[in-house]
Amino acid sequence: MVCDKTLSDPAEEAIRVLLEEVLGCLRIAGQAPLGSRLDSRGTALSAISRFRLRVDRVCLPAPDVLLPALDAAVEEALADTGAKTDRAPPILDSELPRQNGRAQESRLDHPARSGEEALLPLAAWLDRVYEAIQSIDARASEVVALRVEGFTDREIAERLELGLRLVKRILCDLRAAVPWGAGR
Amino acid sequence: MILPLIARHAEHAEREVGRYAAWEAALLRVGSDWKCGKPVRVAELLDYVEKVGLEQRSDALQDLISAHLRLSWQAGHGQELETYFTELSGEVDGQLTPSTVPPELVEDELIARHILPHGDLPSLEAYSQRFAGRADVMRLLEGRCLGGGRYVKLSRLGRGAMGEVWRTCDRRLRRLVAIKTPRAELSADPDVIRRFADEAVATAGLEHPGIAAVHEYSAEDGALPYCVLKLVTGKTLGERIRSFHQPPVLRTSSQQRNEWSHLLQAFANACEAVAFAHSRGVLHCDLKPANIVLGEYGEAVVLDWGLGRRGGLEPTAPEAVVLGTPEYMAPEQADGNLGPQSDVFGLGAILHEMLTGRPPHAWPDGCRPADWRAIVRQARCLHPRLLGRGVSRALAAVCRKALARDPADRYEGAAQLARDVRRHISGEPVGQRGQVLLRNVRRWLRLLRS
Numbered sequence: 001m002v003c004d005k006t007l008s009d010p011a012e013e014a015i016r017v018l019l020e021e022v023l024g025c026l027r028i029a030g031q032a033p034l035g036s037r038l039d040s041r042g043t044a045l046s047a048i049s050r051f052r053l054r055v056d057r058v059c060l061p062a063p064d065v066l067l068p069a070l071d072a073a074v075e076e077a078l079a080d081t082g083a084k085t086d087r088a089p090p091i092l093d094s095e096l097p098r099q100n101g102r103a104q105e106s107r108l109d110h111p112a113r114s115g116e117e118a119l120l121p122l123a124a125w126l127d128r129v130y131e132a133i134q135s136i137d138a139r140a141s142e143v144v145a146l147r148v149e150g151f152t153d154r155e156i157a158e159r160l161e162l163g164l165r166l167v168k169r170i171l172c173d174l175r176a177a178v179p180w181g182a183g184r
Numbered sequence: 185m186i187l188p189l190i191a192r193h194a195e196h197a198e199r200e201v202g203r204y205a206a207w208e209a210a211l212l213r214v215g216s217d218w219k220c221g222k223p224v225r226v227a228e229l230l231d232y233v234e235k236v237g238l239e240q241r242s243d244a245l246q247d248l249i250s251a252h253l254r255l256s257w258q259a260g261h262g263q264e265l266e267t268y269f270t271e272l273s274g275e276v277d278g279q280l281t282p283s284t285v286p287p288e289l290v291e292d293e294l295i296a297r298h299i300l301p302h303g304d305l306p307s308l309e310a311y312s313q314r315f316a317g318r319a320d321v322m323r324l325l326e327g328r329c330l331g332g333g334r335y336v337k338l339s340r341l342g343r344g345a346m347g348e349v350w351r352t353c354d355r356r357l358r359r360l361v362a363i364k365t366p367r368a369e370l371s372a373d374p375d376v377i378r379r380f381a382d383e384a385v386a387t388a389g390l391e392h393p394g395i396a397a398v399h400e401y402s403a404e405d406g407a408l409p410y411c412v413l414k415l416v417t418g419k420t421l422g423e424r425i426r427s428f429h430q431p432p433v434l435r436t437s438s439q440q441r442n443e444w445s446h447l448l449q450a451f452a453n454a455c456e457a458v459a460f461a462h463s464r465g466v467l468h469c470d471l472k473p474a475n476i477v478l479g480e481y482g483e484a485v486v487l488d489w490g491l492g493r494r495g496g497l498e499p500t501a502p503e504a505v506v507l508g509t510p511e512y513m514a515p516e517q518a519d520g521n522l523g524p525q526s527d528v529f530g531l532g533a534i535l536h537e538m539l540t541g542r543p544p545h546a547w548p549d550g551c552r553p554a555d556w557r558a559i560v561r562q563a564r565c566l567h568p569r570l571l572g573r574g575v576s577r578a579l580a581a582v583c584r585k586a587l588a589r590d591p592a593d594r595y596e597g598a599a600q601l602a603r604d605v606r607r608h609i610s611g612e613p614v615g616q617r618g619q620v621l622l623r624n625v626r627r628w629l630r631l632l633r634s
Contacts, residue, residue, distance in 0.1 A: 137202050137203075139202065139204070139208070150343065152340075155339070155340060158339060161211070161212070161215070162208065162211065162247075163207070163211055163243075163244070163246070163247020163248070163250060163251065164247065164250060164288055164292075165243040165244070165246055165247050166204055166207055166208065166211070166243070166244070166247055169204065169240075169243065170204070173203070
């Protein structure tokens with residue numbers, strides 16, 4: 001995408017906040033004292049679930065690196081606190097957005113790894129996302145920020161005084177620009 | 185002064201480098217021309233897309249048709265889509281005919297024709313005749329309608345955890361109303377539906393100028409239940425507080441004093457509405473500035489009684505822990521214990537934001553931490569006078585009492601809080617400070633005795 005404007009604050013901010021929320025919860029799940037362990041684990045799972053729903057809302061396929069990385073990190077964090085990992089409800093497959101069944105397959109393909117190991121591909125993926133986001137123009141970043149907040153295409157068009165088809169085009173370009181898959 | 189600015193903005197958008205700059209500029213120019221009193225004729229839309237690249241032109245023209253439909257019907261001389269078919273058909277990919285028109289354009293027409301409820305309001309049957317055989321079009325239009333086509337949803341006003349509210353046209357009574365429905369993805373959850381029905385019944389029993397009146401509730405088999413409410417147009421208290429705390433670049437000090445006085449009056453009115461609800465056994469449980477709308481006639485209306493409790497003010501089940509907004513939540517609410525004092529805390533939290541520009545539980549960097557419940561339980565709210573410059577001592581004391589950690593130390597009810605705020609507005613001394621001193625002396629005496 002050709003554009004003079006380099007930084008897209010709202011979009012970058014939206015994704016940064018989402019990821020920090022998830023990673024913050026993971027840290028808490030890993031460090032929480034025994035008494036509040038279950039509560040923390042529940043919060044972490046809920047945050048991850050929310051994160052996935054929001055990713056889905058942007059109409060972008062859930063990245064096949066992100067999901068197993070998060071799953072493994074949660075398992076690892078729970079194991080650190082002494083919780084039985086088999087008791088931990090794995091991030092429920094049925095309640096999560098799935099694209100072409102890829103996420104479920106990838107979960108089976110990725111046995112539990114150490115938390116750090118699991119987060120490495122996540123970090124690499126984040127780097128690629130940030131690079132891609134920096135090439136998005138200001139208008140597109142406004143569109144994606146509203147999308148992350150849950151607005152429909154029509155509502156985004158009304159709020160930004162754009163046309164419905166223009167919003168759809170911008171989101172379509174975004175899908176092509178951001179590397180949402182592991183190997184792409 | 186404004187019009188040249190709009191025109192300049194349009195020019196600027198055109199010059200701006202960007203893939204869709206010409207498309208965006210065309211949309212902006214159509215809007216600004218209408219606002220400048222230059223109605224655009226249908227055939228002239230082609231002139232606006234001249235500078236748009238060929239690959240984008242068809243979609244851009246459809247966006248212009250949407251904008252033109254809205255502007256022309258709002259101005260009272262709109263035309264049906266068929267006019268656009270005649271004049272622009274060859275310019276859009278796949279031709280514009282009743283059998284090929286994109287369904288979204290028909291939806292645009294339906295919305296545009298219902299923005300002014302006293303205009304010509306076509307029925308769904310009329311559309312099914314005009315677009316015979318277009319099941320996709322009718323599916324989309326039916327999704328916009330409720331109550332057998334009586335209500336046409338125009339735009340979503342807001343969305344909460346469980347429901348959403350739409351600005352809606354009531355075709356039968358030719359007026360705009362608000363319609364609340366459960367979120368579609370939760371409509372299969374019987375608990376959500378039960379809570380939604382409870383809210384409708386609870387709100388319907390609250391006939392007060394500070395609470396949006398319920399006109400109708402419908403829960404027919406197989407259809408999404410909905411609740412028709414009075415439409416309150418205006419800014420939320422949250423928006424007004426934000427604009428009040430912005431640097432006063434264009435406001436004089438007297439304008440600022442007036443604005444503050446309006447905010448305080450609205451707050452007192454909201455307290456009285458909540459007090460009325462309490463007298464009928466209904467708690468709100470989610471009081472925050474975003475849930476209070478200041479109407480165009482100066483009225484303050486408390487919205488969103490979706491988390492409210494009725495039929496007694498006893499503590500609720502632990503499941504209620506997750507309900508409410510943590511930034512404004514009473515400490516006991518984080519443990520699922522609710523009472524009128526929880527709402528008093530919520531009102532105190534609103535007053536705190538009015539005084540300081542931020543809620544009592546404000547998180548670092550604006551990100552809510554995962555352990556927010558522990559923070560809410562501690563209720564360590566900073567003194568408003570430490571956060572805001574020139575905060576009145578009396579109001580700060582009122583706010584502190586409403587935000588007391590122990591519910592027993594707060595106001596007995598919202599009515600007492602409203603009374604103190606009204607006293608402050610009329611320049612009378614607020615009894616709060618003396619009472620706090622007296623209570624502290626009593627505590628010390630009790631401690632000494634023990």
